[in-house]
Amino acid sequence: MTGHTQRGQCAKRMSILDAAADVFCRQGFAGASIDEIAAVACVSRQTIYNHYREKETLFVAVVEDVMNRANAMLFSVLSTFPDRADDLEDELTAFAVRLNKNCICNHDGKFLRKLVQTEGERYPHLFESWRQQGPGKLTTALSALFARLAHKQALVIDDFDVAAWQFVALGNADLQMMILLGATPTDEELEKAARNAVRTFLKAYGSPEAEKAGHPPQLAAISG
Amino acid sequence: MTGHTQRGQCAKRMSILDAAADVFCRQGFAGASIDEIAAVACVSRQTIYNHYREKETLFVAVVEDVMNRANAMLFSVLSTFPDRADDLEDELTAFAVRLNKNCICNHDGKFLRKLVQTEGERYPHLFESWRQQGPGKLTTALSALFARLAHKQALVIDDFDVAAWQFVALGNADLQMMILLGATPTDEELEKAARNAVRTFLKAYGSPEAEKAGHPPQLAAISG
DNA sequence: GTAAAACTAGACGCCATTGTCTAAAACGTC
């Protein structure tokens, strides 16, 4: 139980977890075979059974592993939310790109979406905890961040929770089909999707005082 | 091969297709067993092999069946899109409710989302045709319908395709999590989600001239 | 260097599933 052994074991464990995530994601739980996972992980089948009692144990461990990584990435991205009202459109667009690219369209996001949908009913406890720690906290965090921007007069928002979800939903609007099919969007597609989303978001929630010359508000000319 | 026989066979076929859709949706392709499908359909296993050569043939037939039903329903709902500018918010909200309830949150929608995601890469041709005939035509149709409203000065839209996707995306925003977990939203939840979506959509795309007393535009008071 | 621990390759029993086959039964037509 010394450091070296731990490192070796740890490496095998990670290799197994990565391979299992790959195979489970492609084939689903029922379609995945331990032999294929062992082959992808470059490990003998017995080693897998040595670390995890059975297929189900392995599956749960994989899901927890991916969940932890995804949540960490999510909060890492959240910490880059724009704090000041300057260049709000560009800043929000860049943030939406980061969110889509690193949390939703990446491997882990694809894995979780797929597996939550297919196995969620079979493991309610597992995915309930994901929902609470992932998307649940995303909502409250984003909601608070938008509240801060609203407090600084950069946005005009009546319901922060609703606005938070709508921001995320708008960000995915153009990518929905690609997300469904598991394709990875290019940087241009990500940029364009985020740009469209933020433009519409700001048309709905943008503060008139914060508008700059570049994008005059459509309704500014109305008198009353 | 007379009428009665046809009717009997047809009933069996439908029974098999329905049962197979149910089991495939719950268990996935790999996890579904012919025996379970036969049991749900109240049919002997041999009858299934009599109608469909093998499991894969049955699966393809089920997907095509559900796709056809879903597309028909989609266009049926699309035909109820509001045509006049009166009561636009209420009309759009009711439309969004219909779209979510009958096309996205129903059994067929759940089935297609699940199966496109899990088996889409294995049957690219099948799901490509779905994409073109379903969501693809939804975009162009919605886009044209919004263009008509814009032409009537009820909306102000620069890019109709983008607006169409955003309308759908906003409509799903509140339901995303339930959709992912396969839960069926209540009527109240559907109503509230649609209401939030349309409010924001109209804040972004609403025409100032069409605004009524009930919901004054946020930017109307600006002089500049 | 040695001993313990971990890993490998492969064989093995077990079970579920697929797809076929057969004989009997149900159904509809004439």
Place this chain on the structure above:
DNA sequence: GACGTTTTAGACAATGGCGTCTAGTTTTAC
């Protein structure tokens, strides 16, 4: 009522995956 078609129930071989076991090899600790 006789005939052809369809359905049924069950047996059947073949396949493949799971999980165990064993014997031999590599890695790690001291």
